[in-house]
Amino acid sequence: MQWKDFKGLTWYLALCFAIISFFAYSQSVGWKWINSTKKETNRKDRNTYRFYHK
Amino acid sequence: MSGNRTITTITCISCNNEITPRGKSFTRAITCPACKSYFRVRLSKEEKYSKFNDAFESHLPVGAKGKIEGVTYEVMGFMVKREKYSYKWREYVLFNPLQGVAFLSEYDGHWNFIKPIVGSPVDSGLKDLTFYNGQTQYRLYQKYRPRVLYAQGEFLSDEVYISEDSEVREYIAPPHLFINQTSDYKDEWMKGHYVDSAKVAQAFKLPKEKIPMKTGFGYTQPIISSFSESTLINVIVAVVLLLGGLQLFSTMDSRKKVFSHNFNKSQLTEQKMFSTETFLLEDGTKSLQIEMDAPIDNDWLYASFTLVNETDGTEHEFSKEIEYYHGVTDGESWSEGSTQADAFLSRIPEGRYHINIFPEFSLSGDYFNINVYRNEPIYSNFFLALLAIALFPIFYFVRKYYKEQQRWSDSDYSPYDTE
Numbered sequence: 332m333q334w335k336d337f338k339g340l341t342w343y344l345a346l347c348f349a350i351i352s353f354f355a356y357s358q359s360v361g362w363k364w365i366n367s368t369k370k371e372t373n374r375k376d377r378n379t380y381r382f383y384h385k
Numbered sequence: 386m387s388g389n390r391t392i393t394t395i396t397c398i399s400c401n402n403e404i405t406p407r408g409k410s411f412t413r414a415i416t417c418p419a420c421k422s423y424f425r426v427r428l429s430k431e432e433k434y435s436k437f438n439d440a441f442e443s444h445l446p447v448g449a450k451g452k453i454e455g456v457t458y459e460v461m462g463f464m465v466k467r468e469k470y471s472y473k474w475r476e477y478v479l480f481n482p483l484q485g486v487a488f489l490s491e492y493d494g495h496w497n498f499i500k501p502i503v504g505s506p507v508d509s510g511l512k513d514l515t516f517y518n519g520q521t522q523y524r525l526y527q528k529y530r531p532r533v534l535y536a537q538g539e540f541l542s543d544e545v546y547i548s549e550d551s552e553v554r555e556y557i558a559p560p561h562l563f564i565n566q567t568s569d570y571k572d573e574w575m576k577g578h579y580v581d582s583a584k585v586a587q588a589f590k591l592p593k594e595k596i597p598m599k600t601g602f603g604y605t606q607p608i609i610s611s612f613s614e615s616t617l618i619n620v621i622v623a624v625v626l627l628l629g630g631l632q633l634f635s636t637m638d639s640r641k642k643v644f645s646h647n648f649n650k651s652q653l654t655e656q657k658m659f660s661t662e663t664f665l666l667e668d669g670t671k672s673l674q675i676e677m678d679a680p681i682d683n684d685w686l687y688a689s690f691t692l693v694n695e696t697d698g699t700e701h702e703f704s705k706e707i708e709y710y711h712g713v714t715d716g717e718s719w720s721e722g723s724t725q726a727d728a729f730l731s732r733i734p735e736g737r738y739h740i741n742i743f744p745e746f747s748l749s750g751d752y753f754n755i756n757v758y759r760n761e762p763i764y765s766n767f768f769l770a771l772l773a774i775a776l777f778p779i780f781y782f783v784r785k786y787y788k789e790q791q792r793w794s795d796s797d798y799s800p801y802d803t804e
Binding site for chain 1: 609613670673720765770777
């Protein structure tokens with residue numbers, strides 16, 4: 332495999348490099364990209380799902 | 386008519402016009418520029434000749450020179466051929482004195498550059514529909530007996546006779562193809578590949594508008610020509626392995642408990658809040674997870690929290706709620722919620738912290754427990770990164786599937802279900 336094989340994928344390699352770098356940084360500082368923990372000032376009504384046990 | 390190894394002119398068998406062949410002694414058949422008769426170059430006066438009813442425009446002028454793959458070829462002849470479904474395509478005979486003959490074929494603005502090869506390319510697995518050349522599988526795309534509708538210029542073999550006496554099979558592995566031309570007395574193979582029309586125009590120094598516009602999807606046209614599929618797969622494998630390694634490495638650095646305490650309703654201060662003892666967070670910036678559990682039963686517990694950095698006063702506010710209910714309805718038991726909940730805080734710098742907790746108890750709930758963990762492993766980022774990296778390959782392979790269906794829609798040997 333030679334460099335010219337990757338030529339058409341340069342932008343994709345750059346994207347992968349950016350994603351991997353951001354991923355490595357996020358893991359090292361404990362940054363969860365989608366975090367469901369949020370600030371609520373008041374208790375909401377019952378918001379759980381009911382499961383039936385058969 | 387005259388013609389032998391040393392000829393300098395050929396006399397037209399029909400109109401006696403004197404023709405100086407470009408291919409000199411290599412020319413085996415020719416179309417008279419004056420009367421448009423096509424005939425074989427031979428000494429015999431008894432030679433037959435053909436006249437074509439239709440006239441077609443040659444997009445590459447006979448005599449034009451162009452450089453393809455580093456070799457300068459001259460356009461010797463031009464043919465229009467047709468097969469049983471009345472598809473018509475153009476073939477240009479190219480010649481270089483050192484490299485020999487080659488062909489450019491064009492259909493709907495899609496071009497293939499083709500050269501004869503010695504022997505058979507079939508390495509293994511020859512069946513009616515497929516064979517292997519090296520590691521590459523070639524599949525039969527079309528089989529036909531061509532008819533020459535029109536010929537112009539010179540030919541290094543009697544193309545009209547050979548074409549009409551032959552069966553042609555074309556096997557493709559885009560952008561490559563092999564052509565097998567067989568007759569009672571010959572079995573010849575040619576190898577070719579797709580050439581972009583812009584490159585053809587550039588090679589023969591022609592304006593793009595002189596070259597036919599591309600229509601549809603060429604049968605040897607690559608899905609994407611700027612990279613190979615195997616390279617893309619290699620890149621994906623390498624990236625996934627790297628991501629997996631990084632995930633494993635970050636997970637191995639496991640979480641540490643930095644604080645734990647039980648809180649009872651009876652200990653509430655006048656401000657209706659609990660304030661934890663100070664705890665120390667180390668090792669730079671990391672995540673923090675607060676886990677809350679309470680022995681509630683058909684009840685709820687709600688609390689809002691404030692994580693306070695005692696060094697610089699930074700506050701992080703969040704809230705959590707625990708609900709757990711169960712029962713029996715219409716003879717069926719059910720449950721909902723849980724007696725536990727956790728909150729995740731990203732990028733909390735090292736320092737001394739405490740948490741202010743503002744709980745709301747229901748009638749029966751009396752106490753709850755809090756555990757605080759430093760450097761909680763994160764798994765969701767791995768799957769999100771994987772998804773981001775997979776978007777382009779998914780798009781590529783879905784597009785490829787539909788393009789392949791389109792490619793094979795004109796073939797009688799499509800591997801896709803076209804019903």
